[in-house]
Amino acid sequence: MEKDGSQDIAAEIFAQEDPIFRNKSLVEVEHVPSPERIVGRDDEIRALSTELRSAVNGDSPENVILYGETGTGKSLVAKHVAKAAKSNAGDVRIGTVYVDCSTDDTETQAISSIARTLNDEAVTDIRVPETGLAKAAYYTRLYAILDQQYDVVITILDEADMHPDDQILMSLSRAVETGKTDCRIGLIAISNKVRWAEDLNDRVKSSLQPRELNFHSYDANQLRAILSHRRDAFREGVLSDDVIPLCAAYAAQDHGDARQAIDVLRNAGMLAQRDGSDVVTRDHVEDAKMEAEKDRFRDLIGGLTVQKKLVLSAVTALHKGTDDDEFSMAQIIETYTKLCEATGTSTRSDRRVRDFVRRLAFLDILELRKQNLGRAGGITIYARLQPDHDLDIVHQTAMDDEQFVVTDSEAENASLDSF
DNA sequence: CCTCCACCGGAAAAGATGGATC
DNA sequence: GATCCATCTTTTCCGGTGGAGG
Known part of the structure; x- marks a missing residue:
């Protein structure tokens, strides 16, 4: 790599006028609007x-x-x-x-x-x-x-x-x-x-x-007003007419979260910037909304501790290795233990793993069902991955950590042996 | 209908960590 | 360096649950 060349490239980019944003801080999360801009x-x-x-x-x-x-x-x-x-x-x-x-x-x-x-x-x-x-x-x-x-x-x-x-x-x-x-x-x-x-x-x-x-929650009109107050973040003519109403509508559909609306607007701008486009379009807004949801979920899983990731890996491995779509606590713990061995991670007690499972359920990653099997098994918790999460994404994200790497074959073995 | 099994989950104790103080 | 303090994690202990099986 030639030093001079790369420096020139960097310098060139830094020197460019930002084609999208005029004052990006207006759409940053921390930005506190001046009193006359507080809407509704x-x-x-x-x-x-x-x-x-x-x-x-x-x-x-x-x-x-x-x-x-x-x-x-x-x-x-x-x-x-x-x-x-x-x-x-x-x-x-x-x-x-x-x-x-x-x-x-x-x-x-x-x-x-x-x-x-x-x-x-x-x-x-x-x-x-x-x-x-x-x-x-x-x-x-x-x-x-x-x-x-x-x-x-x-x-x-x-x-x-x-x-x-x-x-x-x-x-x-x-x-x-x-x-x-x-x-x-x-x-x-x-x-x-x-x-x-x-x-x-x-x-x-x-x-x-x-x-x-x-x-009370903001309605779509108020959200539109809020976003309009921040349109100065963008250069003149960059926002096509339907961008702000669309962001407002998305947020209003949810629960009228102004922060969410602003996030989507900002990300739409950043996507447009990345595309080299000089206008923000409807498509950018839609992509921004999708991205926001995916990122949030990836962050959620990425931020889990090693142990919780292993428990989650155990569940996804079971999903992949068997035809069932929900798994008893005993199965999960067994698979989890095998994964720990395979990766050289120390195991936690069953009681602790139960806590991890519940924690994952609290975060809406897993879904739990409680059933009493009578004398055959007492109270048993069944868990499965929340259906609206993509199994592969969760599986990959959960099994990837600096501390350990689970190969697919290891995961498969662990899930198959648990019968 | 009643019992009884085996798992669940609350509570408390024990360990571990990180920082302040003298 | 010894001691204290708060907090987080993990383990240990054990009473509660509630439906299958008698």
């Missing part, structure tokens, strides 16, 4: 602002639970309103924190994250390490920070249902009454499970006394 959520913004109103006077804001499907603007509205509260606060020192509970999915991690976001080390002279402290130590430091820096803090807990227990809600909502801090704390808990708010146990509910706010 006026009622929600008004309602949430009302609940938080007392914050700007230095009094306790109400605690609020926001729920609704993914991509209905819950986080967006929460962030927007919190920010607005802060900038309209006058002399009151308002702090705002945003915690993504799917990342910080334990109480300690969340508290640590909150403390580190709010902390200005120059002011408080308090250090907050990421991990390693006892839970109580994080709380102590957090309260010290609150007292020194803030009158009111608005805490947004996104994906709050990801926390196994709701201790964090309890602790934070009761911090003032138990005398831990003088700082007022307003919680905004966001969940996309409607039932979550109902399931909150009574103790939590009575100390939170939350207001509930339901975010």
Whole structure:
């Protein structure tokens, strides 16, 4: 390879004007639109602002639970309103924190994250390490920070249902009454499970006394408006007329997920770019939607641990090696054990494998059926691959890992021997 | 109708990991 | 370097389940 030549090629490509995108960041996931571009959520913004109103006077804001499907603007509205509260606060020192509970999915991690976001080390002279402290130590430091820096803090807990227990809600909502801090704390808990708010146990509910706010899904018109606001991401004339309505329609069919609509729009643009086309067409949108679904699934399987992949491989091997279309737990475990031997991987206990199978079912990769065989076998779980997944794709993806490679013949042997 | 088998799945304990602190 | 802490993974233990077979 000639160095000069390849450098020229690279330089040439970098120097080219992007034929499709003018400002791609507008269709990136993280992009937060400016307030006037938030579409169709006026009622929600008004309602949430009302609940938080007392914050700007230095009094306790109400605690609020926001729920609704993914991509209905819950986080967006929460962030927007919190920010607005802060900038309209006058002399009151308002702090705002945003915690993504799917990342910080334990109480300690969340508290640590909150403390580190709010902390200005120059002011408080308090250090907050990421991990390693006892839970109580994080709380102590957090309260010290609150007292020194803030009158009111608005805490947004996104994906709050990801926390196994709701201790964090309890602790934070009761911090003032138990005398831990003088700082007022307003919680905004966001969940996309409607039932979550109902399931909150009574103790939590009575100390939170939350207001509930339901975010309904976007309809096709609103989605179209949302996407239209972002069409500046593309160059003039690049989007043919039916592209935005089509993206909107796809997302509306699902459950009105704005994020999904934007993703499809972006990917359609990127596909057009790859084709060397200078317009985004209907076909690009359709391909983008297909790609998005496949990628999501490939990522899902690719992200599984070695052990889970082996269990999944066992199921796909059974599908390929036999005529049956569902398999008992005993069969799966036996095949799994053989695959482990073939690949030199250590096996896990049966109980553990049962967990893996259930986990795969939870991810909608496997489908389970429970049957009681009476004295002949007691309760037995039967599993099979979700019918709408392509067996070959799953099989190949599952058997390919840096840690091990299962050859087809090994898989076949393992599945055949299990009778 | 009643029993009883063998698997399921909850709970607790044990191990492993990674970081902070003194 | 020893000790503590939180969390994740895995194992061990065991009571519950519910229909086939008596």
